[in-house]
Amino acid sequence: MTPSRAVEAFARRHRYHPFEALPWLAAVAAYFVFPDYLALGAQILATILFALSADLVLGYAGIVTLGHAAFFGTGAYTAGILAAHGWGEPITGLFAGAAVAALLGFLSGLVVLRTTGLALLMQTLVVATMVAEAANKASFITGGDDGLQGMEVWPIFGWFRFDLFGRTSYAYCLIALILCWLAARQIVHSPFGRSLTGIRENVRRMHAIGAPVARRRLTIYTISAALAGISGALIAQTTQFVSLSFLSLERSGTVLIMLIIGGVGRLYGAFIGVPLYMVAQNRFSEIDPVYWYFWIGLLMVLVVGFARGGLLGLFDRLRQ
Amino acid sequence: MADTLSAAISIGFHGLAFAMVLYLISVGLSVTMGLMGFVNLAHGVFAMAGGYVVTSLMSRWGVPFLPALLGAAVAVSLASIPIERVLYRRLYGGEELDQVLLTMGLVFMSVAGATYVWGPLQQPLQPPQWLSGAVDLGVRSFPAYRSFLILCGAVLVTALWLAIERTRFGARVRASVDNLRMAQSVGIDTSRLFMMTFALGSGLAGLGGGLGADLLAINPSYALQNLAYFLIVVAVGGLGSIRGPFVAALLLGIADSGFKYLLPEFGAFFIYTLTMAILLWRPHGLFGRA
């Protein structure tokens, strides 16, 4: 390869590819094609954002966490508590959710990210369990086991009411997702984002090239927490309900599962894994929630054994 | 003064009982993670299975308590072998995320399976006649079942430690935890060793689950509910350590007991904060190796 060709190819990696418009076209089309399912659609879009935030720490920085729901739930409760106590403005609610979740991410990251491996995994689990405990004990604000009641979310810009059909919810979540996704994409293709893949691939080597590894990890952890907080706030605002399950180990576990199905570290894994999972869950868990648990567990076992890399990974391998 | 002493004895007693259960369940996990480097989030499933087997044997088939315990330990131990051989073995030395997902998947399956077979409600353990009531030691009386638990635990722990220190099998385990490649190069069949330690650890977990059924309730979500406790014991104790988790279990048991008695609202917080503080100070646990 002539010098300019290799350099060119490398320098163009961040350019937008026509394929990248597909998910958005699909999302907009769904608005018109499935008018009865927009409420579910809004949930899916918000959950895609949650999975995307998890992908940033997991797929790009290589931080395996069992406690990402802590940020999701914190964002949800923040927006929810605001709306239940007189401040129902949705967009500021989103920012508030992001800010509080980011703060939690920063503070917990200072402690948790000093280690790797099992100790790190353990600590993320402990942090999430502590947050869940706190929410449970503070039931006078959070509603405890019964969940947060009495949320009143105002119309967006005073005009677009959150209607029963989910039209506003869907558009609201879609726009939030686009904006957050653009930010995530930008981060991933920036020098900072590239250095994260270095940290994931060989942290020893990163130290040896003079990279401030701890600082980078903390930064992406905080950003990821903020995005997870936004996704939680979106769900809170569009369903007008928050419960302790938002903070549960199951929630942290299922977001990992959804990511794996689509493929980790590819930015688009979330767009594939989340809708598949949620649509399937919506179908099957109505029949029997117990069976759903069983089959999803089995799927996990099989995917890890045979389809490592998720659907996008399979796609890659077929292409070769 | 007498009250404080009495309270302290109560706390110590119940804490020790809880510690025994936690240790019996978690020691296998510590060795698995330290020896095979495998993050087994599904370890609690073995404890749960032990609990279900004991309660089922006793209530449906009228098997007496001690044989039921033994049966549970053996059954769980044997059942764990195919899981290790078929599933876990493929991921040794692999990516942590894969192990987390695989074992999470197994946990989900276990929740569904347990609900299907036994229903969603807790399985109560009916302690046998000779263990109900209290043991009167003159100055104080202690609940008989918990006393038995402590005694049983002490015997098992001693046997385990003796086995690790004095037998050839124990020596091989210690050598392999210390330096796996070296152990392989001196001819230790690490593959078989993995299988045997895994089976032993799972059997002990099953035993602990059965013994501790009134401390850690046997229900389908057992593995999820108690995961944090088991991981805390192992992480604080130190991966691969046999004694470390015992100290950790003692800390956790007594803290839990103490707070239940004195400040029930804040027990969990204290334990989690203490865990994080310890892990911050010693990221590899109290007795772990870097």
Next chain:
Amino acid sequence: MNTPALETQGLHKRFGALTVANAVDFRLEGGARHALIGPNGAGKTTFVELVTGALQPSAGQIRLDGADITHLPQAARVKRGLVRTFQITALFPRLSVLENVTLAICERQGIAGGLFRPAGYHRTAIEEAHALLERLGLEDDALRPVNMLAYGRQRLIEIAVSLALSPKVLLLDEPAAGVPSSESGTIIGVIERLPSDIAVLIIEHDMDLVFRLAQRITVLVRGSILVEGPPEAIAADPEVRRVYLGERVPT
């Protein structure tokens, strides 16, 4: 007296009862071609880890170009020009060769923390990386992932990454280790052509390589410096022969 490029004074490291570095006084002159040799377990790699900051010493001082770096973190030492390669290749396996080197250049240029502009915009960094690959004959593999390349090429990439950091002092830990002799010639050639203003310390077992490349040799045995001097003196030294070959020195 010239300030040495790298200097240790009384460098000492203990693990419990085991002393792995025993009050080591070491000087590396600017522009030097210096080799560190010794039997297995002598503590050569430990010395490198102490000097680069991967390991904290129990006692002693380390000075880089006269400045005390004993308590500086590893990344800070790298920024000052103290660079090492690893005995067992430590690269980013799934990333391309060009990316491996570019990451290092971005760190050196201080642009690696940037969040807002795409990495592709930093053309000069990428072009510099590519130029470095060309100098080392690696440009054909620029876009291939590192883990698909022959081990000898990977060792070369290790050196490329270290050069990308504009080192003033370069510590090469067994650069030709594990490389088949058909490929080691390229590596030796690259080392011979290193810029003369870089002070180079090579840890090696291969005596041919050592005698070919080094102007000065330090022999390390069980954490202590046994002897130091030009190659001819070391080759003739009976103590060195005894340590390496187990010969009994006639008294």
